[in-house]
Amino acid sequence: MTDMSVGRQPAKTKPNVPRPRSQLADFAAQFAESRAAVIGLVVLAVMVFAAIFAPLIAPQDPYDLASLSILDARLPPGTESMNGYVFWLGTDGLGRDLFSAILYGLRISLAVGVMSAVFALIIGTSLGLTGAYFGRRLDAVIMRLVDLQMSFPPILVALILLAVLGRGVEKTMIALIVVQWAYYARTVRATALAERSKEYMDAARCLRLGHIQILTRHLLPNCLPPLMVVLTVQMAHAVTLEATLSFLGVGLPETQPSLGLLIANGFRYLINGTYWISIFPGIALLVVILSINLVGDQLRDMLNPRLNR
């Protein structure tokens, strides 16, 4: 029991005894087994960083009309602007630097995707967990709602909701939350039903803890791992869905140009062979989705008991 001695001697004087790795380190080591997942995580981190600090990184503020010149419109990638700056990815129909526009677009796309996925997680988890815990009629009602929701494709439900609500940031987020909560509810319910009959739950009940305390302190933490997998997968879905809706012109308004809107704006110039306005934002979108999916795939493999090594 070398651990007992840690208090007396400094850690560095016992090099031969490997310290028991913390859960987090274990987790990280297991995650690192897939090189693709690590690459995905790194790329994702870079993208998130770029999105957060877009105003500092971007060479141009694409929405400051004073800095735009219509003479710069639709310049191919690599062209030098009049004040000596090089448009590495070209410019769009209004003379905006496409690289800067993509950074700002990424910011909006990620913010909307991540926030709606997290809200959906909170709503779906609360409903699924209470349903599983209390059972009976409440559970039945919630699960019928989940069934109804899932029998229609998300794109259709979101489209109809936005047809009713109109365009807008909050409205797009509401639509994304409505189409996503059911996945969390179903996942957490399945886990919670299995956990409910375990001994620690009986113990908590015997201690006469309150329902809320049992739910949040005992049941919820044990249902988290599968939820994290669903969260990553749904984030990718949310980003794609928002881009699709914005591309169709029913999602975000023109004042909040996400990647989907940038692609839509480039679509009208595509016929003349002006490909970069649509293609580069699309590549940025693809890289985000692909890296989230790679991370999600590895998380799922790690948490899948059937694949346990």
Place this chain on the structure above:
Amino acid sequence: MTALVVSRILQGLGVMLAMSLIVFVGVYAIGDPVEILINPDADQATRAEVTRSLGLDRPVWEQYGLFLFNALQGDLGRSFVFNMPAIELILERMPATLELAIAATLLAVLLGIPLGLVAGMKPASRTGRTIMAGSILGFSLPTFWVGLLLILVFSIWLGWLPSFGQGETVDVLGIPVSFLTADGLAHLILPALNLALFKLALLIRLTRAGVKEVMPQDYIRFARAKGLTGRRIIGLHVLKNILIPIVTVIGIEFGSVVAFAVVTESIFNWPGMGKLIIESIYMLDRPVIVAYLMVIVVLFVVINLVVDLLYSALDPRVRLKAMPA
């Protein structure tokens, strides 16, 4: 069996009623279509006249009651924009969407199952790995962006295929279809490929998983010991056993193909009901939106019913389980 069918149909009717209520109340809040339809300079009298002629001056519940009553007679209101019955407008556009969806599904099946078989038989080979990597890409690529890429590469750069509209059509039983003329077929290829891509990736994964599960089974080894050729083993023993989940997924996913056609139709200007609904949303053409929804709900209820029945017909185990209930 009959009990199953009847209960499913009743469930479907319930879903339709609920949806009609949700949609109608929701759409009522969308805005005032009168504002869009008439000249902004029109005086109050004209305005009131138009409002009355569209029935917009009555209370919501009365409008809904009237809507429900009419819907039961197949009348879902008149399009404000086209000034024709909304249901007729939708049904007129539906064949084009169904043609596109069926073409996409066929494409996904014809490419996906063979590719999945190859990937499943030789999972470690370079071909197998390439196919799987391709399917991951297929999952991650946003459909609408792939559509743009297809247009860029095949119609603008290479100039091989048209990217706009349905092309020349031929009437079959009074329904215009594209796939029977050379021009129409050329117009069909790109949108169908675009729509098929996601399902293709899904079918590859599904088939591969099925093959990997079936191959180590005793009856496959027995067939091999009997001296059957590889082709016969795959064609008869493997395919038959992996087909049940595949058929189910194809059925369930057909509905989502129809839904996703909204995106593909908008990009390729395919004159189906998906393009119509997007235009109607822009124009706030409420009766068309509601009619589209009702048609889609009916379509989904029918698809789910057919898949359920097909499933129990294909797999005797499901049939036995469903009996006591």
